[in-house]
Amino acid sequence: MKILVPIKRVVDPYSKVRPLSDGSGIDTTGLKFEINPFDEIAIEEAVRLREKSGDVEIIVVSIGKSECEEQLRKALAIGADKAILIETDQEYDSLGIAKELASLVAEQAPDVVLMGKQATDDDCNQVGQMLAAKLGYPQATFASKIERLQTSLKVTRETDEGDEILELPLPCLVTADLRLNEPRYVALPGIIKARSKPLERRTPSVPVTLKTRPVFFESPPPRAAGKKVSSVDELVAVLRDRGAF
């Protein structure tokens, strides 16, 4: 079985980010970059599927600047077999990313595309579903459990009301939610060892026509400063006063 895992380089989700003063972008000076947390979960799951059944080949791909190599190397260290960097300085929207990935899927013909449900920088939650549409693949978003069957996957996915179990014939696309697994820790020697694994650089194959574009970034309106109350009685009194109870 061949699994393709698209990963995105994002600013560390625990760092404090601000808009640039002219609103043209986000100030990331001095901040760390990571594999998007949901994508790391997707890589981990692919590796676990291999650990369970052996015959799994894992290819990771990232579309972006040359620096994405850092995240692809880490993915190789977690256990991916091969990395592809589609190197570009171009601005993309979700549909553009989906089309570039669709072209790679056509070439690589994986049985499963396994990816993050959402990038923690743009919080879009779009690319997986758009890619599945382009490929005509069945999809399971927000996966919390994946089981491999003969010619299909059985996926438990989270819903607004609880969860559901879907069976998807291969080839199919699955997006990972937080509870799918907890990614393993990779120590530095593992990352260094992964340097001998193949990483292929290439240029995009699909021209981009932006359909949406972020044009301004600002801080959210601040909440009015709160106050501490000294007792339960005081709290209940102010809440009653404001009609909350």
Add this chain to the structure above:
Amino acid sequence: MSKLLLVLFTGSESSLGSGFAAALGLSFDVLTLTGHAETNTGAEKELVAGLTSLPPADALASTIATLSQGYTHIAATSNMRSKDVMARVAGILDAGMVTDVTLIESPTRFKRPVLAGSIISIVEVLSTPVVLTFRPAGFAKGEAGGAPDQVSVSADASGKTVRISQSVRGGARPDLSQAKIVISGGRPLRDAETFERVIGGFADKVGGAVGATRAAVDSGIAPNELQVGQTGKIVAPDLYIAAGISGSTQHMAGIKDSKIIVAINKDPDAPIFESADYGLVADLFDALPAIERALGS
């Protein structure tokens, strides 16, 4: 000419959509996939698909995409289901998409939060059609119009995905994303039984819904559909009570639109006190029962 198709997965979503449609200011039709629109939204037409249940995303998205022909804007309330399906609709239509719209500047310019709400971005739409999901909290309910003409449309529910089973939890409590009062608990609730007794018991006293942090869900204290935050549900109640919650950016991303935020935390330096309207430094296991007693008197 610009025209909106407001997609209602269930008839009960009609009251959430009317405010958004009014704010967009375009003439519009609604597509009701199951049931009937429960309120008059001011739509010109109601397309009634008459599905008895919602099929998996591949089948549902094809149906919606077919019925979306001719509309410039295709929109639905933001939740896990609409994210699953509407982004696939955008893929089929080769359309741009704006997720989680919180404010409309014009029919081609929208505000939405990014980076767990740390930043608001203005997104420009450069082509039609465009697919949108919106957070209803930011849009006042629209004025009810006359009853729209109803038109039956055919919906094909067949796809490659097979649904084996489905669980619907929640019971008698109000729906988290629409409740007037939400009480949420974090990691210190220890186990499922304690969470249900302390947080659930309090919620039932005040007629509220129950929420949880990711830490609580991850450690099996609370079920996943209760997670509030960047990657869980977005809530906007009149009163949000956070008990034993530190106030991570990711959690705050889901509660910012609450009218009043109350934090109960035993650490006076917990970050949540910076964004709570009222903060009580206390042990939640003492404070919540004390509030219940005070309310009873």
